């Protein structure tokens with residue numbers, strides 16, 4: 001017996017998170033399966049940002065740093081994110097981009113492991129992770145050892161200062177066993193830096209439970225902070241007195257408003273800051289984080305897995321014989337909140353879907369990627385998305401000329 005649309009509707013009726021969709025502005029008729037690239041707009045964000053612009057900035061000007069406590073935005077955002085990733089509120093701070101934060105923490109790790117000059121990561125990791133490590137390695141006289149996914153643990157030896165991995169792989173959605181890998185890294189004397197860009201706000205993460213050393217993650221994906229939202233960093237409390245990072249700007253200083261010549265790192269995560277926090281961007285990020293108020297992470301994860309499973313079940317039932325291949329783990333335990341399929345003409349297929357109002361994305365060379373943001377996606381959306389996918393493949397719509405040209409951002 002195949003799955004019916006009634007089955008999907010029944011899942012929506014029983015969904016403990018179904019009311020959270022009302023916290024978002026989703027255009028009518030759109031099936032948005034790209035919340036893993038850019039989260040949807042929270043209903044409160046436009047008003048909140050307008051208020052900060054008109055009332056706080058417009059009327060209070062410079063006083064706003066104190067009267068509206070703009071200055072604590074990085075710590076406030078960090079504390080809200082901490083709950084989602086199994087960290088203490090003072091272990092997380094909002095700042096800069098993931099790329100910049102990787103540089104800061106990888107440099108910090110090299111300094112904490114004198115005599116060890118190697119950073120291990122995975123071939124095929126998200127490009128910026130590797131690029132930033134390449135830049136740092138050249139700058140700091142270190143070495144990047146990028147190895148195949150299955151060889152990460154074997155690559156750890158007495159020269160390794162840091163292991164940087166992305167918890168949920170951006171292309172395949174494959175998850176690492178954070179506990180086991182962190183333990184192996186520690187056994188070899190290395191520190192760990194986890195990139196949580198595709199995990200935060202979609203899965204249960206327990207950084208403290210895993211004894212993770214460092215982490216970074218993204219504000220504009222599942223956290224719904226808006227395009228280019230500030231990212232975040234985490235350092236375990238046990239490293240707070242020891243870690244230091246080279247982008248030692250004034251906002252990371254212990255007493256920035258004493259304007260003294262010599263740098264002295266601020267307490268805890270404050271020292272991870274460099275320059276002035278972008279308050280309008282933080283306003284939108286904080287509004288995005290509020291969409292998680294009242295969410296139990298295990299509910300989020302359960303729904304995320306079920307959405308992915310429904311998608312894969314329907315693909316099997318409806319799309320056989322059209323050259324689609326599974327490009328993610330079939331077992332939802334081993335998969336992040338996305339499903340990836342490979343198709344020779346993946347780019348055109350994704351474009352044809354987008355024209356029908358089903359937004360996924362394409363990752364070179366041949367991956368169709370569908371992300372499931374459990375706060376605002378319904379089971380019927382997933383059901384309908386696969387119906388569209390089946391029709392695009394059956395009709396061959398994707399062969400049309402206008403679907404073949406690649407845009408700058410895929």
Ligand SMILES: *Cc1c(COP(=O)(O)O)cnc(C)c1O
Pocket residue numbers: 097098099100126128129166170195197198218231
């Ligand atoms: C999205 C993403 C990033 C983004 O980096 P930015 O510097 O914030 O643009 C980094 N790493 C991974 C794994 C990602 O998925």
